[in-house]
Amino acid sequence: MKAVPHDRSAEWIRIHPLAVRITHWINALAVLIMVASGWRIYNASPLFDFTIPDELTLGGWLAGALQWHFAAMWLLAANGLVYVVYGIVSGHFRRKFFPIRPRAVLHDVLDALRGKLAHEDLSVYNAAQRAAYLAVIVVLIVLVFSGLAIWQPVQLQELAALMGGYEGARLVHFFAMAFMVLIVVAHVLMVILVPRTFPTMISGRARRKS
Amino acid sequence: MKRRGMDLSLAGYSAPQIQKIERRLFLKQGLSLGALALLSGCALTEDESVQRVLWGMSRWNDGVQAWLFDPNKVAPEYPETAVTKPFPFNAYYREAEVREVDPNSYRLELAGLISDAKPWTLPELYALPQTSQITRHICVEGWSAIGKWGGVRFRTFLERIGADLGAKYVGFRCTDDYYTSIDMATALHPQTLLAFNYADQILPPKYGFPMKLRVPTKLGFKNPKHIRAIFVTNAYPGGYWEDQGYNWFSGS
Numbered sequence: 001m002k003a004v005p006h007d008r009s010a011e012w013i014r015i016h017p018l019a020v021r022i023t024h025w026i027n028a029l030a031v032l033i034m035v036a037s038g039w040r041i042y043n044a045s046p047l048f049d050f051t052i053p054d055e056l057t058l059g060g061w062l063a064g065a066l067q068w069h070f071a072a073m074w075l076l077a078a079n080g081l082v083y084v085v086y087g088i089v090s091g092h093f094r095r096k097f098f099p100i101r102p103r104a105v106l107h108d109v110l111d112a113l114r115g116k117l118a119h120e121d122l123s124v125y126n127a128a129q130r131a132a133y134l135a136v137i138v139v140l141i142v143l144v145f146s147g148l149a150i151w152q153p154v155q156l157q158e159l160a161a162l163m164g165g166y167e168g169a170r171l172v173h174f175f176a177m178a179f180m181v182l183i184v185v186a187h188v189l190m191v192i193l194v195p196r197t198f199p200t201m202i203s204g205r206a207r208r209k210s
Numbered sequence: 211m212k213r214r215g216m217d218l219s220l221a222g223y224s225a226p227q228i229q230k231i232e233r234r235l236f237l238k239q240g241l242s243l244g245a246l247a248l249l250s251g252c253a254l255t256e257d258e259s260v261q262r263v264l265w266g267m268s269r270w271n272d273g274v275q276a277w278l279f280d281p282n283k284v285a286p287e288y289p290e291t292a293v294t295k296p297f298p299f300n301a302y303y304r305e306a307e308v309r310e311v312d313p314n315s316y317r318l319e320l321a322g323l324i325s326d327a328k329p330w331t332l333p334e335l336y337a338l339p340q341t342s343q344i345t346r347h348i349c350v351e352g353w354s355a356i357g358k359w360g361g362v363r364f365r366t367f368l369e370r371i372g373a374d375l376g377a378k379y380v381g382f383r384c385t386d387d388y389y390t391s392i393d394m395a396t397a398l399h400p401q402t403l404l405a406f407n408y409a410d411q412i413l414p415p416k417y418g419f420p421m422k423l424r425v426p427t428k429l430g431f432k433n434p435k436h437i438r439a440i441f442v443t444n445a446y447p448g449g450y451w452e453d454q455g456y457n458w459f460s461g462s
Binding site: 041042044045047058059060062063064066067068070071074151152153154155156157165166167170 | 254255256263264265267268271275278279280283284285286346348349350351352353354426427451454455456457461462
C-alpha cells in the first residue's frame with residue numbers, strides 16, 4: 001500500500017456495487033436490532049441455563065423488545081429479499097461466490113486462523129469469504145423461517161412441523177442466531193485486521209495496488 | 211491531510227505504522243460507536259417518535275395477523291399423555307394472590323351489541339353443550355405447555371345470547387381486574403372455548419375459576435381467566451397488557 005494518499009497515479013477500482021453496499025448496511029442495522037431485542041425476548045424465558053446481560057439488549061422490557069423485534073423483522077426480510085433477488089438477477093452471486101470448493105475453503109480458513117490469509121485484490125473474495133458470506137445468507141433465511149414459525153405456530157403449522165413444532169422452531173431460531181453471531185464476530189475481526197476493506201463497503205471503491 | 215475527518219498528521223510514519231494507527235483508530239471508533247448504541251438503547255426506546263413508529267408497526271402487525279388468520283385452520287391437538295404436569299400458573303400477580311369467586315352469587319354479565327343480555331348463573335352455563343380440547347398454550351414469554359380444557363364453544367354461546375357476530379371485538383372484564391379483547395373472527399373459531407373445566411375437573415381458582423376463555427390460536431395472555439363480564443363492541447377495547455405495549459392481535 002502506498003504511504004502517500006495523494007498519489008494521482010493510483011487508479012480506483014470498483015469493489016462493491018451500490019445495491020450490495022446499501023443492502024449490507026440496512027442488513028447490519030436490522031441484524032443489530034433483531035439480535036439485541038431477541039436477546040431480551042430470550043431472557044423472558046431462557047431456553048438454557050444462562051441469560052444475556054440486560055445492558056446488551058434492546059427494548060427495556062419484554063413488550064418493548066417484542067415491538068422492536070416485530071418491527072425490524074420487516075426491514076430484515078424486505079431488505080434480504082431485495083439483496084437475494086439482486087444477487088441472482090444481476091449475476092453478483094455467480095461472479096462473486098462461485099465456484100466454491102470445500103478444499104479451498106478449508107485451506108483459506110486455516111490460513112486465516114494463522115493470520116496468513118492473503119487478501120490483496122479486494123474485488124475478489126477468497127474461499128473463506130465465499131463460504132462465510134454464503135453461510136450468513138443461508139442462516140438468515142433459516143432465522144426468518146424459524147422466526148415465522150415461532151410467531152405464527154398455528155397459522156404456519158406446516159412450517160413449524162418441519163422444525164419439530166413450536167418448541168423445535170425455538171431451538172432452531174436460537175442456534176441459527178448463535179451461528180450467525182459467530183460469523184458476524186469473525187467478520188468484524190477480519191475487518192479490524194484488514195481495515196482498508198472498511199471504506200470500500202461505503203465508497204464501493206479502492207485504489208488499485210501498484 | 212484529510213483522513214476520515216480526523217485531524218491527524220501521518221507524515222513521517224512508515225506504511226506499516228500507518229496501518230497500525232489506522233487499525234487502532236478504527237477499533238476505537240468501532241468500540242465507541244458500539245458503546246453509544248448500547249447505552250442509548252433504552253433512551254432510544256423511550257424516544258417519542260421511536261415509540262410512535264414501534265406502536266404503528268404493532269398496529270400494522272395486527273392487520274397482517276388478521277389477514278393471515280384462517281378461520282378454518284385448527285391448532286394441533288395432542289393425546290392425554292402429552293399434557294404438561296403440573297400445568298404452570300401464570301398471571302400478573304403471584305399464585306398466593308389468586309382471587310376466590312363465590313359460585314353461588316356469581317353472575318356472568320353481558321353488555322354491548324347483544325340482544326339478550328341477561329346475566330347467567332353457573333348452572334345455566336354448565337347446561338350448555340360441552341366439548342373439550344388438548345392444545346398447546348403458548349406464552350408471550352416464549353414457554354409453552356399442553357393442557358386439557360372443557361367448556362362450551364364460544365361461538366355457540368355468542369349465538370345463544372344474540373351477539374352481533376358482525377361486530378369487530380369481544381371484550382372481557384375479570385374479577386382480578388384483568389381485561390382483554392379479541393377480534394370477532396377468532397371469537398367464532400371452532401376451538402375458541404368458554405372453558406369451565408381443566409383436566410375434566412371444575413376449573414380450580416389458579417386456572418381461572420369460574421371460567422376462562424381458551425383460545426389456542428392466540429398467545430396465553432389473550433386467554434382471560436376469572437371472567438365476570440363479556441361485551442361485544444366496535445370500539446377498540448384494548449387490554450391490560452396490550453395497553454402497555456404487547457401486540458393486540460397476538461395470534462399464533
